[in-house]
Amino acid sequence: MATVLVVDDSVSLRSMVTFTLTKQGYDVVEAEDGEDAFNKAKHIVCDLVLTDVNMPKMDGISLCTELRKLESFKFTPILILTTENSQEMKYKGKAAGATGWLVKPFNPETLLSTLKRVVR
16 A cells, blocks of 8 residues: 655644544654654655645745655655645645645545545
């Protein structure tokens, strides 16, 4: 099954997403912020990244930009899961290389259907 890198500074949100994904057979690697995710991404094979935007150390937009510089993440889908919903932020995410944008609150059915569309 696919491996998903879940990035969020909220322990409870990471736990809910991890529970939802592992219940469906996905393997999950968790990271507590963008910097943690970027360091882990250098050492894992990942099929998808699911990241928040507003986090300490490195935000989700910067994480997208840095991951796209890595050869192994040039074509890996990156989904943003955030409370941010402005067109300006969505444009920044797209410009940084995000594949899609999901707005919190977290909806398991929407997340799973989106993952099925973007993970190959």
